[in-house]
Amino acid sequence: MKKILLLTIVILKGITRKNSRKGLSSDPKIILFINLVIFLLIFSSVYLALSILKEETLITARSALNELIINIPFFIFIMFILVGILLIFETGESIFDVETINWIPIKPYEYVVSSIISTMYIYSFPLFILTALIIPFLIKFQAFFLILIFILALLSSKFMALLFVEIIKIFLEASFSKIKRIKGKYLINFRLFLIIIISSIFIVITNPSLIQRFLFNTKNIIDITWFLPFNWPSTSLKFYIEENYIGALINILLTIIFCFSLLVLASFLRNKYWVLEKPSIIIEKRKKKDFLNKIMKESKISALIIKDLKAYVRKMELIRTYSPILGLVILSFFISSSYQISLIIPTIINLIISTAAIGYEGRSIINIYYLPISYNEYYKSKFIFIIFISFILSLITILNIYFILYLNLLYLFILFCFIFLISLLTSKIGLTIGLKYPKFEETKLSKMISLKGAYLSLIIGGIIYIFTIFLIRLILNLQINLILFLLLIFTLIFYLLYIVLNKINLNLSKKLLEDVSKI
């Protein structure tokens, strides 16, 4: 027990310090303190609000609450399965982190339990919020024993989800280790695809209106799938509310037995695959020349651009930064009937990609300092890279708009010109922020720009997005000759802004590459 506690503290500190080197969240105690303060604030506010409510309102609320608390454990299970899988892919190369502790005399089950407890602790915020919202109601209804079962159901759902994730992780490690030589392109594309899909599902299920629909409509799902173990915590709550105490007790016992069995299985697998050989990712070189090499005369710049393009599909920090939004946008193709969402692509996504274009290099930026690359060439390569990205993002946007609005080709072309101009300007601004506030620290969480830069890009991104919505709405209501006139004026304004930003960026690039000791 002592070992588990010690190991949990070590893993906790390791995770929090890796995620945030200097921030408040770097101390596990502070995480707990913040959670407790928020819990008390919400709890007392809800409790006070309930004392004002009329008796009839409370009676109506009770039936809704009963349905809600039955569904919450099931929702928590799905949410933490997704969070856990995202975490596996987030850690990317360090998937074999068990290597760092495999020389310590600890048993596999001690590692599994510590790892799960530490993850539960770090991601305890949703549970604090949920219990702070629900418990005051249960106190008001004097359902004290239900509080206990509710907390137990929540914790067991989360524990079960994380154990599932642990087993998935061990299987992934073991299978990757067996393959040894992974065809890199397949792995990279698969990883990219999976992260986008999981991020999209995650965004969808954390959407407030969908959560509401989900929480009040899953009772039937639970009724049908009662035999599935991950529904047992919810089923025990359901039985208790229906006053079927024996059914509730059986389900609680089944949940405990199932959690224990999962723990035994995870420990057994961890024991079997304790020391694994790290796989090598193979990316076989193509014989033919890269497309950019063919069209560009300056081999230095094309080499820098190709390097950046490869980083954007291979570096986990970068994929993690843009994939959730990209996932949302891809989903919008299928579920949205409003073109406004697609305008996030040339504005906000574009800004994220361009601000990260400098800091993503991390400590490897030193290569740029000792290789014969001038600040001009460096900047030019970044600029051409973002033009390329802007063009692709503008094309995706216009395609999305076409499927929503079915505009004629002329309108579509003019709209594309506008969007491309905005996109170029956005990326140019993004590059300015990236060059001014780069952060070359290498941590698990993306820190490619400083906090100041991140806030700035958030504000600017929002302004550009709102402006773009306004502009496109205006264009859609104007006559074609007026639109063309507007395009001309815009091109001129953009050109001027463009020149100014170019000068600023060149100066920033020069300053950045002047002295390596400044980074």
Place this chain on the structure above:
Amino acid sequence: MRNLSIEIVNLNKRFNENFALKNINLQIFEGEILGLLGPNGSGKSTLLKLILGMIKPDSGRITVYGYDSVKDSLKIRKISGYVPEDVRLYEFLTGIEYLEFICKIYEIDNTNLIYDYLKIFEIYDKKDEMIASYSLGMKRKIAIIAALIHKPKLLLLDEPLNGLDPKSARIFKDIILNLKKTSTIIFSTHILEIAQAICDKIAILDKGQLINMVSINEILEISKNKSLEEYFLKITGGDEIKNLVEVLLK
């Protein structure tokens, strides 16, 4: 008469309030191998970065093959190869992709030499693997190949043997001795035997100051046929530490 390749005059560099390098004066001639020796934090890495123009001096001047290290740092980098102490490669590229990237940066069309070096250093089979999966030694081999690939006139090597296996260290030593005919080499190391075997001259730095710069023969003469290690410990105060360690282990 040999040509002067590097001239350092009254060089000073501070980081915050501390002197990283203080009043350094140095001359290195074409075809020479200079070994930079000194305890940790003595300023060896800073000196190499200053020569390459990666850092600006506070005062003083460095001239490399007639180029000023501040004004013409790009020209210096074009004719130089550099292996940093802390090797940071683009880990998302494969070994071969990184070396091809380097070739393009140096505008080299014929990349066949890459394959020869990969075979010499016995990492040809690993060339298509991502650098992220390489060991420290393999990463250093890639960094060494990247520094040699364009046949530089000046080679700056910061602890290049860290993490190399004995066979690779030997291969590297042979390459360095061969390169001597065409290049000037500055070599910072902690391994005194290697410095003794390779270098023509030794510069000893301590606390940012150049304590001594002599040829290997002169050192052996001064220290009465004792090894370079003994000479090094004598002039950097290591003898006292040696005595302390002996007392500690008794």
